[in-house]
Amino acid sequence: AVYNGTFEQDDDAGFERYKKGVAMGCWGLGLYSASTAVYAFCLERWLAERFSLNSLYFVGYVVYAVGCLVNYFIHNVVVNIIMCFTFxxxxxxxxxLPYHMLSKFHTDETYRNKDGTKRGIGVDCSLLNSCYFLGELIVAASLGPLLERTGYEKIIFDNSK
Known part of the structure; x- marks a missing residue:
């Protein structure tokens, strides 16, 4: 959307724009990786102690949504690269955060089954993992046929501007 390139090699100018876009996308992935490391460090050191985990979880999604909206409406390389931080x-x-919440839940002594036993944290972590990957599987399985039917740009990105 920013470079308006094409991966078809018969259009030399479009293919060059495509290659520039891929190179810039690599910088975006680099910033994304760095932001993941920095935010995880800050979350563990300071943020989790000062704010509730539920609030941090909510703010993470809100910041991501804002980043997606900014990327959708502003077709500027610098802005799009900076918004990779939100991802x-x-x-x-x-x-x-879900695993952190789960560990806090398991340290609470009021959590007990009717017979007085506690379910292990390993079982709950595996259930949480299964739900996460089930969600990924559902999205992947449903987007494939949808993209095949309608075309890539129409579903994931609206480049009609």
């Missing part, structure tokens, strides 16, 4: 925040929120 890193989502990944940390999605893959760290």
């Amino acid at each position: 890193g925040m989502l990944v940390v929120s999605l893959n760290t």
